[in-house]
Amino acid sequence: MKISHKLILGFLGIASLTGGIGAIAVHQQSQTAKYLARQEAEEVAMLLGYFTNHELEEGKSQSQSEVLSRLQNHVLALHKQRQRDLEIVDRNKIILADIVTEDIGTKLEHDQNNEVGKTIQDGITRTYIETSPEYPQGISLIAVPFKTNQGETIGAVILEYTPLYQAAMAAAQKSIVATSIISLVCGVLALIAGFLISKNISNPIKQLQQAVLNLTEGKLDTRVTIHSQDEIGELATSFNNMANDLQKSRYELLDANEQLQNEITERQQAEGELQETLQNLQKTQAQLIQSEKISSLGQLVAGIAHEINNPVNFIHGNLTYIKEYVESLIDFVQLYQKHYPNPVIEIQAEAENIELEFLQEDLWKILDSMNMGTSRIREIVRSLRNFSRMDEAEYKAVDIHEGIDSTLLILHHRLQAKGNLPEIEVIREYGNLPLIECYAGQLNQVFMNILVNAIDAVEEANTKRSNQQIKDNPSRITIRTSLINSHWVKIAIADTGTGIPETARHNLFNPFFTTKPVNKGTGMGLSISYQIITEKHCGKLEYVSTLGEGTEFIIQIPIRQTVIAAV
Structure with a gap:
């Protein structure tokens, strides 16, 4: 919250407090008027009781009708003198005296909540509102105990309360108006004073605040022109000195920053070139290693394939001749067996020992297997040579x-x-x-x-x-x-x-x-x-x-x- 707002709120609180005090005073005066009206009603009842008891003591031989007549005369005189509507009832709420003579001797009917009856019983004054066809909005009444000199309650005096209250309020009206005006004037003056003081204090502070904001935005040439000799003036002087030092430091920092930026740029360029060189070196190294491995592997595979290929080709090529020679030998043996079916015993024994018939049959299978094996070896060698591609x-x-x-x-x-x-x-x-x-x-x-x-x-x-x-x-x-x-x-x-x-x-x-x-x-x-x-x-x-x-x-x-x- 801003200082001006705080000051205004403070003076607004003072104005509110002044108004509150005035309102309390007005309320208190209103309560005093009510109290005075109540006191007047009780004094009227006490006077009526005093006069009635005094007359009864002086003329004890007087009849009840004469006493009631005198009481009625007092009521009428009081009504004529002070314009007070009142009536007196006994303990049974029978009207003893009334400004309306026709109601004397009748029972009180407008005590709907038994307010009069309660006053007669406990002797406490009460105010209440009576509603009737004549008074649809209601009329304020006060019931006061009607007592003897010995303090015995013998009935109640009922007065119209509104005229009493209005009379008391009329007496206090001037005081109430004066209090209200004084409270209002004090509140307005407090608000005006608060506004002027807050403006006088907050405006220089706002200037300082705006100057600080300008300074944070980089406007280092900002200065404050406050010439007051108070604390705010000293603060403005300190701010201007700080702005001067900060502007000087900024120029020095800009120069240093420019030099540092140039150095960083040069270093970044050097690092970039070094990084690129390193990446190329790693890539070239990996390629060289792999190429060397593949080259060595290719040479090894080609060498092995060449070394295997020569003897395999020799074996594979000679298998054809071996097959022809074996075929000739078997034909010769079969021809010999045809012309000499019964050889000597030694030849027969050797033929059985070497299993000549099985040998003649199995020898062809062995030659086919050898031919198939050499063909497989040649195929593998050709695949190795094809994979290495060293001969192409x-x-x-x-x-x-x-x-x-x-x-x-x-x-x-x-x-x-x-x-x-x-x-x-x-x-x-x-x-x-x-x-x-x-x-x-x-x-x-x-x-x-x-x-x-x-x-x-x-x-x-x-x-x-x-x-x-x-x-x-x-x-x-x-x-x-x-x-x-x-x-x-x-x-x-x-x-x-x-x-x-x-x-x-x-x-x-x-x-x-x-x-x-x-x-x-x-x-x-x-x-x-x-x-x-x-x-x-x-x-x-x-x-x-x-x-x-x-x-x-x-x-x-x-x-x-x-x-x-x-x-």
Whole structure:
């Protein structure tokens, strides 16, 4: 609350207090008028009682009618002198004297609440209101005990109370008016004084307050022009001194801030350049590490494939000659048996010892198995060479289906059932694709990374599922290839694994980010794959994942890199 409001409220309280005191005085004077009217009524009753008792004592031989006649004369005289309507009743409320002579001797009828009867019984004066056809609005009356000199109540005197009250109020009217006027004038003066004083005090304070607000808004040239010699003037002087010091400090601070801002800008630029350099260094380091690993792996695979290929080719090539030689020897033995069916006993014993007939039949099976084994080894070697692509140009048109099949052949041991984990079924839905211009070795690396992650996800899901759930939702990896248009192809690899958590999706392609346990992944697979697809092949690598149901990685690359480069 403002100081002016407080001052006005204070003086308003004083004015209210003055008015309240005046109102109390007016009320007190009104109560005094009532008291005087009551006292006058009681004095009238006492006088009537005194006169009546005095006359009874002087003329004891007087009859009752004469006493009542004198009492009636007193009532009429009092009515004529003071214009008071009154009547006197005995203990039985029989009217003894009345200004209306016709009512003398009758019983009082207008005592509806027995106010007169109560006054006669306990001797206490009472006021009440009488309603009748003549006075529909009611008339105020007062009942006063009518007593003897000995204090015995012999009846009651009933007077009209309103004229008594009005007469008393008329006497106190001047005092009441004077008190009211004085209270009103005092209240008005208090309000005027409060307004003037509050204005005289609050205006300088408002100026100071506005100056402070201007100062907080940065208007440091604000000054206060208050020339009073009181405390507010001293406060204004102190404020002006503070504003001068603050303005001087602000200029100094602005200069220091400008210098600091320049230093911060230079440092931020340096930090930005350093951060960018660090990111490029980390990225280059990760690429070098991965490239070196893949290069070493490719050389190792190519070397192993070459070393295995030579003896396998030697064995596989000689199997044809061995088969011919064995066939000739068996023909020779059979010819010998035909012309000499009964050889000597020593030859017969040796034939039985070596099981000649079984040997002739089983030897062909052994040769077929050896031929099949060497063919399988040659196929594996060809897949290893195809995966490493070390014997081909770095950039050429290839059949990506061969790359996918080679990768699956290398991962064949991961797809087989082991322990409580079921076999992972691979579904190939290959479209009719042309040869794709790409970096075959790097593209095979992408297939390897995505398929390894898919196998890990399916195995993790199987560890959390019951046998019935695995039966209802078989472990499966689906590979789909298709043409998007005449320039782009799409390879989609979907699994039935656990899906990718929502918290990991924003960092999935960041270097070294992994959701696998320690020692199960470096977090480089998807990051390198993303770089190979987007930077090396100008393609897209996206994914769609539903938690608890699986993930699908979608690779889109152009058919001809030269077309994309030209665009």
